[in-house]
Amino acid sequence: xxxxxxxxxxxxxxxxxxxxxxxxxxxxxxxxxxxxxxxxxxxxxxxxxxxxxxxxxxxxxxxxxxxxxxxxxxxxxxxxxxxxxxxxxxxxxxxxxxxxxxxxxxxxxxxxxxxxxxxxxxxxxxxxxxxxxxxxxxxxxxxxxxxxxxxxxxxxxxxxxxxxxxxxxxxxxxxxxxxxxxxxxxx
Numbered sequence: 001x002x003x004x005x006x007x008x009x010x011x012x013x014x015x016x017x018x019x020x021x022x023x024x025x026x027x028x029x030x031x032x033x034x035x036x037x038x039x040x041x042x043x044x045x046x047x048x049x050x051x052x053x054x055x056x057x058x059x060x061x062x063x064x065x066x067x068x069x070x071x072x073x074x075x076x077x078x079x080x081x082x083x084x085x086x087x088x089x090x091x092x093x094x095x096x097x098x099x100x101x102x103x104x105x106x107x108x109x110x111x112x113x114x115x116x117x118x119x120x121x122x123x124x125x126x127x128x129x130x131x132x133x134x135x136x137x138x139x140x141x142x143x144x145x146x147x148x149x150x151x152x153x154x155x156x157x158x159x160x161x162x163x164x165x166x167x168x169x170x171x172x173x174x175x176x177x178x179x180x181x182x183x184x185x186x187x
Contacts, residue, residue: 026052
């Protein structure tokens, strides 16, 4: 059974509704990242923000980039950041974090950025921009995803492995540096 192009009982296309949903989730999660006091919850909100971004990639017909977003940013980087925070966080942290003291300059920058985005969106000729979008190549003709996969796994596989080993060494070094002297082996 097919779902259809629009939401039942409305004329709203599914793509538009999902875009609004992902945009709302991303905005809310982004606000939570910069406003919450608990850094662990900020990291979890960052993961939700990355998930919404992956949803945007799926809507833009870029499932490979969406999968990379989930695997790399959520599965690796976010988990690594949360792991590092949990290992190094102490209970004697200052009551007011540094980034929370910059709320006024950040609000001014956000308003200026929002105005610039609104001006840019208003001044763009969307019909001409859509006409410039190339027709997607079929997967059998060597699309950009296939070319990227061949390049990564044939030409740069050694560099990828070296970087992964260096990142693993950095995590292990961070664990040893995070240990306080009172956590050393007992008497």
